Amino acid sequence: LAIGGGTAVAVNFRETAPAAASATMFLGPDGQVDRSRATRSLLSTAVPGSVAGLALAQRCYGRLPLAQVMAPAIRLAAQGFPVSRELGDSLAAAAPRLQADPVSRSLFLPPPVPGTVLRQGELAASLRRIAAEGERGFYTGPVADALVGAMERGGGLITHGDLRAYRAQLVRPLRREFRGHPVLTMPPPGGGLTLLQLLGILEPFDLAATGLNSAASLHPMAEAMNLAYRDRNALLGDPDQVPVPVERLLSPAHLDRLRRRIDPQRHTPAPALEAAAATEGTNTTHLSVADRQGGLAALTTTLNFPYGNGISVPGMGFLLNNEMDDFTALPGSANAFGLRQGTANAIAPGKRPLSSMAPTLVFRPDGRPWLATGSPGGSRIITTILQVLLNRMVHGLNLAGAVAAPRIHSQLWPDRIDAEEGLSPDSRRLLEAMGHGVRQAPAMGAANSVEVLAGGGSLGTVDPRRAEGPAVAE
Ligand code: GLY
Numbered sequence: 013l014a015i016g017g018g019t020a021v022a023v024n025f026r027e028t029a030p031a032a033a034s035a036t037m038f039l040g041p042d043g044q045v046d047r048s049r050a051t052r053s054l055l056s057t058a059v060p061g062s063v064a065g066l067a068l069a070q071r072c073y074g075r076l077p078l079a080q081v082m083a084p085a086i087r088l089a090a091q092g093f094p095v096s097r098e099l100g101d102s103l104a105a106a107a108p109r110l111q112a113d114p115v116s117r118s119l120f121l122p123p124p125v126p127g128t129v130l131r132q133g134e135l136a137a138s139l140r141r142i143a144a145e146g147e148r149g150f151y152t153g154p155v156a157d158a159l160v161g162a163m164e165r166g167g168g169l170i171t172h173g174d175l176r177a178y179r180a181q182l183v184r185p186l187r188r189e190f191r192g193h194p195v196l197t198m199p200p201p202g203g204g205l206t207l208l209q210l211l212g213i214l215e216p217f218d219l220a221a222t223g224l225n226s227a228a229s230l231h232p233m234a235e236a237m238n239l240a241y242r243d244r245n246a247l248l249g250d251p252d253q254v255p256v257p258v259e260r261l262l263s264p265a266h267l268d269r270l271r272r273r274i275d276p277q278r279h280t281p282a283p284a285l286e287a288a289a290a291t292e293g294t295n296t297t298h299l300s301v302a303d304r305q306g307g308l309a310a311l312t313t314t315l316n317f318p319y320g321n322g323i324s325v326p327g328m329g330f331l332l333n334n335e336m337d338d339f340t341a342l343p344g345s346a347n348a349f350g351l352r353q354g355t356a357n358a359i360a361p362g363k364r365p366l367s368s369m370a371p372t373l374v375f376r377p378d379g380r381p382w383l384a385t386g387s388p389g390g391s392r393i394i395t396t397i398l399q400v401l402l403n404r405m406v407h408g409l410n411l412a413g414a415v416a417a418p419r420i421h422s423q424l425w426p427d428r429i430d431a432e433e434g435l436s437p438d439s440r441r442l443l444e445a446m447g448h449g450v451r452q453a454p455a456m457g458a459a460n461s462v463e464v465l466a467g468g469g470s471l472g473t474v475d476p477r478r479a480e481g482p483a484v485a486e
Pocket of ligand 1: 368
């Protein structure tokens with residue numbers, strides 16, 4: 013998502029299901045979801061989109077040639093870089109998945125000791141092809157041959173036809189005002205619609221008066237999260253394949269109706285909320301950049317799990333995603349993030365799985381660029397961004413404080429609030445008295461953000477959280 017020269021645009025490079033994919037492809041003979049097939053096999057890989065998306069952004073909006081933009085990445089891959097403790101730990105955590113694939117094993121295991129240099133010659137060669145030929149260097153030629161060969165040998169579905177047919181899209185960002193500030197974010201299949209619903213539901217609450225991370229603020233926030241995720245689970249999917257009622261879901265009437273469902277004193281349990289819905293019918297990495305010309309960009313990209321399904325393309329030096337698990341494998345059954353989604357997000361050929369990724373830009377009331385933010389974290393992306401925005405815009409924290417403050421998350425199912433370390437025992441006790449289940453959860457999200465300062469210049473803030481694997485269950 014980016015603004016430059018006064019124009020805002022979103023680049024949708026979400027992966028697509030291969031042409032041979034089907035709604036029931038992850039069900040075992042017992043009719044239940046085979047979780048290993050959905051997350052660790054070549055079937056879990058959707059047609060990759062990052063190369064087409066980034067090349068499209070460079071072609072339409074870049075000032076420098078692709079080869080120049082890619083040169084630093086190629087140098088890092090070819091000459092290597094010292095492994096940080098964080099990277100060493102994260103490779104060690106993913107070792108069981110990487111170990112299962114001989115190519116990944118040879119590239120990444122044993123996990124390098126921090127300080128040793130990691131060189132990736134095969135990756136450098138793949139990047140050089142893209143730098144020389146653009147996206148054709150990935151979707152056709154030797155890289156494509158190697159990817160399709162691995163699919164054919166290992167039971168995957170992606171064909172040359174799927175790779176050639178992949179297109180990234182330029183789309184219009186979703187827009188809604190929050191307290192006078194225009195907020196622009198990623199439309200479906202991204203997660204921005206749910207973020208705007210949350211801002212819309214919460215706008216009239218005086219959260220500044222009830223205070224940051226008090227039970228009186230967290231209760232309506234958690235209830236709003238459950239209501240917005242109920243809509244997400246039931247109604248959202250790839251708008252190119254299923255009708256998504258974007259305008260209705262963001263309409264004041266709908267948001268008022270959702271807000272009225274919030275009991276100010278008591279948590280509404282998930283089954284009661286879900287039953288009411290029936291009567292109504294119907295990893296990720298994030299970076300934020302500001303430049304001197306008033307340009308602002310927010311980019312979220314992911315393989316789904318850290319290191320995707322752990323399988324690498326032989327000879328090409330890169331890992332494959334397991335984004336197919338973001339689809340609904342079986343209505344009502346939880347994916348790796350605990351999301352229980354519906355048929356709007358069922359698997360179909362060429363369809364893009366629903367995502368929570370929601371790179372977001374916020375403007376000052378006079379239209380000048382102000383904030384760029386976003387996060388990894390699977391289903392927790394949307395609520396992470398919500399809290400960064402509320403902390404900055406409502407509670408008046410500076411950007412570093414807004415990003416660092418402890419966060420909560422709720423998504424209807426599982427029917428509980430996940431709270432990071434640092435929630436006060438008093439807030440927790442009061443929330444439990446209102447009927448909420450509260451679980452202390454590992455760190456959620458990593459909302460690297462940037463703010464354009466009123467007096468000129470910009471201030472970036474790195475989320476101090478240690479990146480955690482976003483997967484709730486593999
Ligand atoms: N892969 C997680 C998401 O896009 O929401």
